Amino acid sequence: MSLLELTSTACLVVGGALCLTGGVGLLRMPDFFSRVHAAGLTETIAAPLLLIGLMLQMDWSLDLFKVLMILVLILATNPTATHAMAKAALHGGHQPRLGDLSNPSEQDGHAEEDSSSKA
Amino acid sequence: MQYLSVHNARILAVLAVFWLLLSGHFTALLLMLGAVSVLLVIWLIRRMDRVDGEPVRVWPTFGLAGYLLWLLWSVIKANVDLALRVWNPKLPIRPVWDRLDTSVETPVEKTLYANSITLTPGTLTTDVHEDHFMIHAVSQEGLDELREGEMERRVRKLGL
Amino acid sequence: MALGAAILAVMVTMVLALIRAFEGPSAYDRMLAANLFGTKTVLLIALGGYMLDWHSFLDIALLYALVNFVSTIAVMRFFEYRDMSQGPGDDGGAS
Structure with a gap:
């Protein structure tokens, strides 16, 4: 196995694992604002790693540039989309839950959460 | 309004290269479509600059x-x-x-x-x-x- | 081989995002999950397209990334000012 293949495999495997981590975090985190962080995990590190792993496997062509464009696009749009969601949630009367939320049995539906899902 | 500023010319060059890299075809029709869309974007940018009032230009350093x-x-x-x-x-x-x-x-x-x-x-x-x-x-x-x-x-x- | 594993991981993540999208509890959670699902779709198209040797799959992935971003922004604008008694200038949530 050449060095290029090895790097590509490592990128793909680590990227896939981090992708799963983000998905699990999305389910495990206690409130909306913490879930945003978990979602950011998949977009800021898993997506670049997977795309870099793909780029290392591809032949030298224009397609390489396109993958790079996708990568730049994801990284450039992610903060804007994340901020838009957080701001919309705040303005929609959705307060962050603070303090120690490690205990999963505390997960209870807020009244405001229920009302905003009826739209 | 009637002339292209240096700023617009730079954007034009970047957009043209961008189009060529994305399309990868060099037939007459596609090059013409590319020219039309680049000019359209430049026109839109000039209009937006007028509304913006204080355009900020960031160049990679x-x-x-x-x-x-x-x-x-x-x-x-x-x-x-x-x-x-x-x-x-x-x-x-x-x-x-x-x-x-x-x-x-x-x-x-x-x-x-x-x-x-x-x-x-x-x-x-x-x-x-x-x-x-x-x-x-x-x-x-x-x-x-x-x-x-x-x-x-x-x-x-x-x-x- | 590694490519297949990565595709599998992306698909499992999409399922996890779908679970969150169905479970909610708030509309914002659903939109967050939908946005994540969209990004993962882009990755799936890019990786799967390369593995299955599709034709011009990267253009589709690029387009999907753009549409995903714009749709997220649009939906969130809608939710932000859905309550029309609260104008754009109001600082509703800040304490």
Whole structure:
């Protein structure tokens, strides 16, 4: 196995694992604002790693540039989309839950959460 | 209005190269379509500049590239921390939501700083005000690290 | 081989995002999950397209990334000012 293949495999495997981590975090985190962080995990590190792993496997062509464009696009749009969601949630009367939320049995539906899902 | 400024000419060149890289075809029809769309974008940009009033021009420099590399490194560090927090139930999830005083002034610096904070997992800018941001962080440490202000120093050093 | 594993991981993540999208509890959670699902779709198209040797799959992935971003922004604008008694200038949530 050449060095290029090895790097590509490592990128793909680590990227896939981090992708799963983000998905699990999305389910495990206690409130909306913490879930945003978990979602950011998949977009800021898993997506670049997977795309870099793909780029290392591809032949030298224009397609390489396109993958790079996708990568730049994801990284450039992610903060804007994340901020838009957080701001919309705040303005929609959705307060962050603070303090120690490690205990999963505390997960209870807020009244405001229920009302905003009826739209 | 009737002439193309240097700024427009630069954008035109970048867009033309961009089109060629994305299409990869060099037939007459596709080149013509490319020229039409590039000119359309330039026309739109000129119209938007007129509404904007104070156009801000940021061009890639070595300082910016250095900052992005440093940002990449801190993003990786923050990601490792957050990934451990997701998998290890012993690590606490204690979200904090507090104000972060900043001294960045120009709109470009503010945009860059706020976006960098959001891009780093574990910290999230929820609101931007005149002299402070509202930050949601998944742990107190993330917020403390921002308060130490290394990112802010680096943003200010770019002098945008 | 590694490519297949990565595709599998992306697909499992999409399922996890779908679970969150169905479970809610708030509309914002659903939109967050939908946005994540969209990004993962882009990755799936890019990786799967390369593995299955599709024709011009990267253009589709690029387009999908753009549409995903714009749709997220649009939906969130809608939710932000859905309550029309609260104008854009109001700072509703800040304490």
